[in-house]
Amino acid sequence: MNAQFKSTILQDFRKTAANPVNVSLQEWKKSGRKIIGCMYHYIPEEIITAAGMLPYRMKAVGSKGTELSESCFTQINCGFVRHLFDSGVRGELGFIDGLVSVNNCDHIRRFYENWQKKIKTPYMHFMPFPKKSGREQAEVYRKELADFKNSLEKHFNVQITDTKLKKAIELHNETRRLQRELYELRKKKNPPITGADVHAVMVASSSMPKEKYNTMLTGLLEELYTGEGISDYSERIMVVGGELDDPKFIEVIESQGCLVVADSLGYGYRAIAEDVDTDIEPLTALAEYHVLKRPACPRIFGTTFNRNDFVRHIAEEFKVDGVISVRLPLCDEWSFEQVNLIGYLKKHGIPHLTLDIDYILSSTGQIKTRSQAFLETISGTKHGR
Amino acid sequence: MTTKPIRGLERYYEYRERWKAIISDMEKSPVPNPALLALFRLFLENDEKTIDCAENNKPFLSSWYGNAPEIYAAMGIHYICVVDNLLAHQSFTDDLAGIDANIVPDDMCGLIKLGAYAVEKGLVPTPTGMIAMLEPCDAQSVLHESWINNDAWKDVPYFALDPAYRSGKEDFEYFVGELRRMIAFLENLTGIKLDWNRLREVIEETNKQYEIWDEYNQLRRAVPCPGGSFQGSGIGWAISQHIMAGHPGATDLFRMLLADEESRYKANKGWLEKENSRVLWADLIGTVNAPIGEWLEKEHGTVVVQDFQGYTPYSHIDTSTEESMLLGLAKRNLAEVPMIRQARGNVDVFIEDVIRIVEDYKIDCVFFPGHVGHKDQSASVGFLREACRELGVPLLVLTMDIFDPRYLPMDKFTHIVNEFFETHKLGKFK
Ligand code: SF4
Ligand code: SF4
Numbered sequence: 001m002n003a004q005f006k007s008t009i010l011q012d013f014r015k016t017a018a019n020p021v022n023v024s025l026q027e028w029k030k031s032g033r034k035i036i037g038c039m040y041h042y043i044p045e046e047i048i049t050a051a052g053m054l055p056y057r058m059k060a061v062g063s064k065g066t067e068l069s070e071s072c073f074t075q076i077n078c079g080f081v082r083h084l085f086d087s088g089v090r091g092e093l094g095f096i097d098g099l100v101s102v103n104n105c106d107h108i109r110r111f112y113e114n115w116q117k118k119i120k121t122p123y124m125h126f127m128p129f130p131k132k133s134g135r136e137q138a139e140v141y142r143k144e145l146a147d148f149k150n151s152l153e154k155h156f157n158v159q160i161t162d163t164k165l166k167k168a169i170e171l172h173n174e175t176r177r178l179q180r181e182l183y184e185l186r187k188k189k190n191p192p193i194t195g196a197d198v199h200a201v202m203v204a205s206s207s208m209p210k211e212k213y214n215t216m217l218t219g220l221l222e223e224l225y226t227g228e229g230i231s232d233y234s235e236r237i238m239v240v241g242g243e244l245d246d247p248k249f250i251e252v253i254e255s256q257g258c259l260v261v262a263d264s265l266g267y268g269y270r271a272i273a274e275d276v277d278t279d280i281e282p283l284t285a286l287a288e289y290h291v292l293k294r295p296a297c298p299r300i301f302g303t304t305f306n307r308n309d310f311v312r313h314i315a316e317e318f319k320v321d322g323v324i325s326v327r328l329p330l331c332d333e334w335s336f337e338q339v340n341l342i343g344y345l346k347k348h349g350i351p352h353l354t355l356d357i358d359y360i361l362s363s364t365g366q367i368k369t370r371s372q373a374f375l376e377t378i379s380g381t382k383h384g385r
Numbered sequence: 386m387t388t389k390p391i392r393g394l395e396r397y398y399e400y401r402e403r404w405k406a407i408i409s410d411m412e413k414s415p416v417p418n419p420a421l422l423a424l425f426r427l428f429l430e431n432d433e434k435t436i437d438c439a440e441n442n443k444p445f446l447s448s449w450y451g452n453a454p455e456i457y458a459a460m461g462i463h464y465i466c467v468v469d470n471l472l473a474h475q476s477f478t479d480d481l482a483g484i485d486a487n488i489v490p491d492d493m494c495g496l497i498k499l500g501a502y503a504v505e506k507g508l509v510p511t512p513t514g515m516i517a518m519l520e521p522c523d524a525q526s527v528l529h530e531s532w533i534n535n536d537a538w539k540d541v542p543y544f545a546l547d548p549a550y551r552s553g554k555e556d557f558e559y560f561v562g563e564l565r566r567m568i569a570f571l572e573n574l575t576g577i578k579l580d581w582n583r584l585r586e587v588i589e590e591t592n593k594q595y596e597i598w599d600e601y602n603q604l605r606r607a608v609p610c611p612g613g614s615f616q617g618s619g620i621g622w623a624i625s626q627h628i629m630a631g632h633p634g635a636t637d638l639f640r641m642l643l644a645d646e647e648s649r650y651k652a653n654k655g656w657l658e659k660e661n662s663r664v665l666w667a668d669l670i671g672t673v674n675a676p677i678g679e680w681l682e683k684e685h686g687t688v689v690v691q692d693f694q695g696y697t698p699y700s701h702i703d704t705s706t707e708e709s710m711l712l713g714l715a716k717r718n719l720a721e722v723p724m725i726r727q728a729r730g731n732v733d734v735f736i737e738d739v740i741r742i743v744e745d746y747k748i749d750c751v752f753f754p755g756h757v758g759h760k761d762q763s764a765s766v767g768f769l770r771e772a773c774r775e776l777g778v779p780l781l782v783l784t785m786d787i788f789d790p791r792y793l794p795m796d797k798f799t800h801i802v803n804e805f806f807e808t809h810k811l812g813k814f815k
Contacts (some may be wrong), residue, residue: 072767076492076757076784081764103550105523106728110764113732117768128550131519131526136566137547140559301519301526301545304534327490332523332760335490336501336531342488343534356490 005227009220010197016204017247020061020092024208028054029095034156037093037121038206039101039108040243041266041297042129044145044286046276048100049210050160050168051152056096057206057267059245060084063360072114073107078330079359080243081107088119098123098155100148104299105333123155132301133291142287149283165282171210176272178217179205182224183269186261187318190229195239195260196251202267203245233259235378238315240264240341241326242297242334249357252364253324256372262318264311270295273310298337307337308344315350322351322378324371329356351378392537393510397436400470403477404429420641424620427628427635428473434463434629439510444575447509447532449518449525450626451725452546453564453714455591457516458630459584460577464516467509467532468500469627472788475672480508481789494758495671495788497524504532511537514574516567517545520719521728524758544570550730552720560715561708585704587631588713594625595699597639602695604646606746609655610663610688612646614678615670618695622670622723625697661686662749662811665742667735667769668756669694669724671787676795684799685812690746694723696738732765736772743776750811755784757792779809 005011016022029035034053038045045055060083066073069085087093099121103109116124127144130137149160182201185192201220205213235258239250243266250260263269274294277285295310296303315323325341327334338354345352353374355367408425411417438445446457446464457464471480483506484498485491491498503509515538517529529545532538546563549556568579601617620642624635649656664681666674666689674689681687699721702713720726720734727735742748751773755763766782773780783801786792806812 071770072764074755074763074766074782074784076755076763077760106759106761107764110732110761114764114767130547132545132547134547136559136562298527298530299523301517301530301547302533302543304530329490330492330760332493332497332758333527335493335524336527336534338490339488339501339531340534 005223007219007223009216009223010193010201012216013204013220014197014200014247016207017200017245018061020059020087020207021095022204022207024212025054025056025095028209034097035095036098036100036123036152037096039099039112040104041271042102042104042290042299043100043127044148044290046165046168046172046282046286047145047149047152047160049171050164051156051158053097053152053156054209055206057245058084058093058099059203059207060087060359061246063087072118076330078105078107078328080328081111083359085111085114088115096121098125098152100125100127102127102129104129105331107330123152125151129299130291131299133296133303135292138284138287138291141291142283145283145287162282166278169276169278169282169285171214173275173278174214175205175210175217176275178214178221179272181221182217183262183272185221185224188229190231191259191261192224192227192229194230194250194254195237195263196247196254198260199247199250199263199265199267202265202271203247206245206267230259233257235259235321235375235382236261236319237375238262238264238311238318238320238323239268239326240311240323242266242328242331244326244328244357246359246361248361248364249326249367252361252367253371256368256375258321258371258375262314262320264295264307264314266297269314270297270310298333304337304340308341311341312344312348312350320350321382322353322374324353324355324374326355326357328359351381391439391510392507394436394439396470396508397432397439397510400474401429401432401436403474404432420620420638420645423634423638423641424624427624427632427638430634431628432470435465435510438463438513444513444577445510447512447515447541449516451520451718451722452516452518453567453718454626454630455584455587455714456564456568456579457571458632459581459587460571460575460579461583462571462575462577463629465509465512466627467503468496469623471499471503471508472496472672473623481791484789492757494522494524494756495786495792497528497758499788500528501531504535504538507537512541514571515541515543517543519545520548521725522758522761542570542574548719548725548729552730557712557715557719560719561711564711564714581707581710584710588702588704588710590631590633590636591625592701592704594631594636594639595697596701597636597643598625598697599699601639601643601646602691602697604643604650605690607650608663608747609657609660610690611649611654611656613656614664614682614689615666615674615692615695617642617646618670618692619674621697622694626722656688657682657686659686660688661813661815662806663688663690663747665690665739665746665748665751666692666754667739667751668692668754668759668762669787671756673785673787673790673793676790677798680795680799681802681812685802685806687812689752690748691742693727693738696742697721697723728759728761732761732768735762735765736768739769739772740776743773743778748778750779750781750805750809753780753782754787755782757784757786779805779811781805
C-alpha cells in the first residue's frame with residue numbers, strides 16, 4: 001500500500017527513526033556541538049535548543065537484548081527502560097553529552113539513578129514533574145525549568161537568553177505546525193502516506209536538528225500534496241498509546257490491510273496538538289505548556305476525561321472505524337488507561353482493541369492475529385454482517 | 386415496602402458480623418489475647434461507623450495512608466481505605482479469584498487489583514468525597530483515576546494531593562500548600578470547619594502513639610529479639626493508618642504491644658527459645674507474611690526483626706502553631722509513612738534505611754521480596770546488592786506479590802529460603 005515518492009526524504013526519515021544514531025546527529029557531533037538526551041516528553045526541549053545544543057529523545061530502537069541491564073533491573077521492569085539501559089552500558093548512546101529526566105514513572109526515576117551511577121554521562125539533571133495539573137503545579141515546574149536552564153548554562157558555559165528561548169520556541173512551534181499539516185493530509189479519503197511512515201517522520205523529529213527537520217518535512221509535504229493517495233485499504237484505524245518509538249508496530253497492524261490514519265501517541269498527535277505560547281515569559285510558557293496545555297498522558301492525575309474526549313474527537317475528525325490501544329507490559333501508567341478507554345469507547349460506539357506489545361517487537365504473530373480479527377469484526381459490523 | 390440495598394454495604398455487614406463472632410469467641414477463650422481483642426474491637430467500631438455513615442447519609446471519605454488523615458479526624462469526618470477490609474478478610478472471601486477475572490493487567494500490584502475490583506464490584510460503599518493518593522507508585526495514581534471513571538463513583542468529588550518528589554524545605558512547604566487546599570476542599574464538601582485545637586489534640590495523640598511504637602522498635606534491637614516476626618508492623622500499621630487518626634484506643638493498643646515485649650526484654654527472654662538468625666524484610670508486609678513469619682520461626686529459629694512497615698522513624702510534630710502542625714504533617718506523610726518513605730523520591734532513603742536497620746538491629750540477612758508492584762524497588766536492586774555486599778550480609782532477592790499468596794506459593798518460597806540458608810549457613814544450618 002506504499003505511496004511512491006520521488007525524493008529520498010521519507011526514506012531518510014525512516015532510517016533516522018529506525019536507528020539510535022543518524023547522519024544528522026553525526027554531523028552535529030562532528031561540528032563540536034553538544035547533544036542532550038531527554039527522558040520522555042515532559043522535558044522542555046526548547047531550552048536545550050536555546051542553549052545551542054540538540055535535544056535527543058532517548059530511544060533503544062534496534063536493541064538486541066537486555067542482558068547488561070540485569071544487574072540493575074529485574075523482570076518486573078519495563079522493557080523500554082531495560083533495553084535503553086542495556087544500550088547505554090554497551091556505549092551505543094555514548095554520543096550524548098548530557099541526560100535530563102523527569103520522574104515520569106517508577107521505572108524511569110530509577111533508570112536515571114542507575115544511569116548516573118553506572119554510565120556517568122558528563123552532565124546529568126533531574127527535574128521532578130508534578131503529578132497533577134494546576135496553576136500551583138505550573139509554578140512549581142517553572143522553578144524547576146529555571147534551575148535546569150541555570151545548570152545547563154553553568155555546566156556548558158553558555159548563555160540562554162530570553163531572546164534565544166523565544167526563538168527556540170518559535171522553531172519548535174514551527175515543527176509542530178508542519179507536523180499538524182502532515183496529520184491534516186491523513187484526514188483525506190485517500191491519505192497520501194501510511195501510518196507507519198507518519199510515525200517514522202514523527203519519531204525522526206526527536207533525533208535531528210529542528211531546522212534541518214523542518215526543511216525536510218516541508219519538502220516531504222510538498223510531495224505529499226501532489227502525490228497519489230492510498231486507496232487500497234480496508235479500515236481507517238487510530239492507535240492510542242505511550243512513547244512507542246518503533247514504527248514497526250504500526251506497520252504490522254497495517255499489514256493486515258487497514259490504514260492507520262490517526263493517533264494519540266507520545267510521539268504523535270499528543271505532542272503537536274498545542275503550541276507553546278509566544279506572548280508570555282518563555283519559561284512560564286514552557287511550564288504552562290507541559291503542565292496545563294498539552295494533552296496529558298496518564299502520568300497526570302485527573303486527565304482521563306479530557307484524554308478520552310481527545311481520542312473521540314480525533315477519531316471523529318479523521319473518520320476512523322476503530323481504535324487500537326497499546327501498552328508495554330509492566331507499565332502501570334497505561335494499565336488503567338486501557339480499562340477506562342474500553343468503557344468510554346463502548347459508550348460512544350467506537351470499536352476498540354487493546355494490545356500489550358513488547359518494546360522491541362521480536363514476534364508479531366499475536367499482533368497480526370488479533371488485529372486481523374478486530375478488523376474483521378469492524379468490517380462485519382460496517383457491512384451489517 | 387422494601388428499601389433498596391445500599392451499594393457496598395452488604396460486604397460491610399458481613400465484616401461486622403465476622404468481627405462480632407471473632408470477638409465473642411475470643412472473649413470466651415480462657416486466655417484471650419488482649420492486644421488482638423483490642424485490635425478487632427477497633428476494627429469493628431470502624432466498620433460500624435462506615436455503615437452508619439452510609440446508611441444515614443453522613444459524610445465519609447475514601448482515602449489512603451499518607452494523606453494526612455489527622456486532618457479528617459480533627460474535622461470528625463470518617464474515612465475508609467478501600468482495600469483494608471479486603472485484606473483483613475482475604476481468607477474468608479473469593480476476592481483473589483475475582484481479580485483474575487477482572488480486566489486489569491495481571492502484572493500490577495495485587496493491592497491495586499483488589500482496589501479496582503472492590504469499586505467495580507460494589508464491595509465498598511460510595512463515599513461522599515475522595516482524597517486521592519498520587520504516590521509513591523504509578524499504580525496508586527491510576528487506581529484513583531480508575532475510580533473516578535467508574536460509573537458508581539464518577540460523581541464523587543475528589544481532591545488529589547500532589548506529592549513533592551524531594552524532601553527539602555521548599556518541598557514540604559509545597560505540600561503544606563496542598564494540605565491547605567485539601568482542607569478548603571473538605572470544608573466546602575462537608576460544611577465542617579477545621580478546628581485547629583482539635584487538630585492539635587489529634588496530632589498530640591498520634592505523637593504519643595509514634596513514640597510508643599518507636600520504644601517498641603528500640604527493644605527489638607535486643608538479641609534475642611523479644612518480639613515475634615512482623616508483630617508490631619501489622620498491628621501498628623493498621624491502627625495508625627486505617628483507624629481514625631489519634632484514636633485513644635489505638636494508643637492503648639500500642640502500650641499493650643510495648644508492655645508485652647518489654648516483659649520479655651526485661652526477663653532477657655527472646656521470642657524464640659533459641660534465635661538462630663535475624664532477618665530484615667526490606668518491604669511492606671502484605672497478606673503473605675503471617676505464614677512466612679511462622680514458618681521461619683518454627684523451621685529455622687529465625688525472626689524477622691524488622692521490615693519497612695514497622696520501621697517508622699516518625700518525628701515529633703510541633704503543635705505550637707497552625708503552620709508548625711501542617712509542616713509536621715507534610716513531613717510525616719511525605720517522608721515517614723512506610724512505603725511512601727522508601728518509595729517516593731530517589732533511592733537514597735531506601736538504601737539508608739536498609740543500612741541503618743542492618744546495623745542497628747544486628748541483621749544476619751536481608752530478604753528483598755521483589756513485590757511485583759514495586760517497580761521502583763526492583764530497579765533499585767543494584768543499589769541494594771551493593772549495600773548488602775558492603776555490609777557483609779547475604780541478600781535474598783525474590784519476586785512475589787505480597788498481597789497475593791498465589792504468586793509465589795509457600796512451598797516454592799520455603800524451598801528457595803532453605804537453599805539460601807543452607808548456602809549461607811543461616812537459620813537451622815547455622
Ligand atoms: S512504557 Fe510505561 S513503564 Fe515504560 S518507561 Fe514508559 S511510562 Fe514507564
Ligand atoms: S503496595 Fe506498593 S505497588 Fe502496591 S499500591 Fe502500595 S506502593 Fe503501590
